[in-house]
Amino acid sequence: MDSNKRNTCYNMEAGAQQPTSLPNSIVKYERSYNVRLCGLEKLHPFDARKWGNVFEHLKSKIQLDEGCIFLPKEASKEELLIAHSERYLKSLKWGCNVAKIAEIPWLVFVPNAIIQRCYLRPMRFQTNELAHKVMIVDLDAHQGNGYAKDFKGNENIFIMDVYNKNIYPHDLEAKEAIRCKVELQHYTADYEYLDEVERNLERSLSSFYPDLIIYNAGTDILDGDPLGRLSITPKGVIKRDQIVFMKARERSVPIVMLTSGGYLKESAQVIADSIVNLYDLGLITKK
Numbered sequence: 354m355d356s357n358k359r360n361t362c363y364n365m366e367a368g369a370q371q372p373t374s375l376p377n378s379i380v381k382y383e384r385s386y387n388v389r390l391c392g393l394e395k396l397h398p399f400d401a402r403k404w405g406n407v408f409e410h411l412k413s414k415i416q417l418d419e420g421c422i423f424l425p426k427e428a429s430k431e432e433l434l435i436a437h438s439e440r441y442l443k444s445l446k447w448g449c450n451v452a453k454i455a456e457i458p459w460l461v462f463v464p465n466a467i468i469q470r471c472y473l474r475p476m477r478f479q480t481n482e483l484a485h486k487v488m489i490v491d492l493d494a495h496q497g498n499g500y501a502k503d504f505k506g507n508e509n510i511f512i513m514d515v516y517n518k519n520i521y522p523h524d525l526e527a528k529e530a531i532r533c534k535v536e537l538q539h540y541t542a543d544y545e546y547l548d549e550v551e552r553n554l555e556r557s558l559s560s561f562y563p564d565l566i567i568y569n570a571g572t573d574i575l576d577g578d579p580l581g582r583l584s585i586t587p588k589g590v591i592k593r594d595q596i597v598f599m600k601a602r603e604r605s606v607p608i609v610m611l612t613s614g615g616y617l618k619e620s621a622q623v624i625a626d627s628i629v630n631l632y633d634l635g636l637i638t639k640k
């Protein structure tokens with residue numbers, strides 16, 4: 354495929370994306386991504402309106418307008434069954450199960466109809482179809498475990514994961530699926546972090562040639578994040594995203610960026626600043 358026709362598709366959520374039928378460079382966003390639970394969502398450390406906040410920042414900084422957005426559709430049951438069992442989907446009809454899976458205990462007190470409409474529906478909008486030969490570059494502070502188990506033994510999926518080894522989930526089984534693993538100590542700072550990211554990404558891309566990179570760009574690596582416990586500055590996050598996009602661009606590989614974890618209010622601003630930086634460098638365009 355001609356590199357100019359490949360997509361550099363920006364995705365502000367935790368789903369995947371098909372790379373072949375979209376305009377050259379876009380933001381994928383839908384208002385429904387944002388979780389609204391009568392204000393209760395503010396009780397959770399995760400900023401449940403992060404995507405809306407990122408979009409507001411981008412509107413003012415690079416005049417991103419509605420015409421630059423690719424509107425996702427809500428995943429159908431058939432699509433969800435590609436990744437989940439019927440039994441699992443049925444279990445989500447019980448508030449206590451959703452509360453356990455989401456690690457939000459107070460959800461058990463919320464009527465199920467509201468959980469379906471206000472919590473699970475946004476996630477169905479955040480979900481989309483997967484591509485073929487894929488490299489997952491997981492730079493969220495946590496070790497990836499759900500998708501790692503799903504793709505264990507799959508030769509078409511290469512997982513590179515850079516994470517704080519001293520925090521959740523310590524999942525030994527999932528670790529076996531990681532083909533390039535970088536384990537960090539608490540409070541690792543910019544210099545060491547960026548060096549590890551750059552060297553290992555280069556090494557990974559020299560041994561596996563993906564059709565698509567799914568970039569898990571968690572901002573819970575930020576200094577002060579209560580869950581990530583690393584010490585990366587906002588500038589470090591912006592530089593990290595730049596490194597990943599440049600490596601993808603050098604090889605003409607399309608990339609989907611998922612904003613993932615990030616439990617500080619400042620995360621939305623840092624994500625927006627990073628997108629502006631990529632835009633200023635010509636690594637992404639508005640249309």
Ligand SMILES: [Zn+2]
Nearest residue numbers: 493494495614
């Ligand atoms: Zn995380």
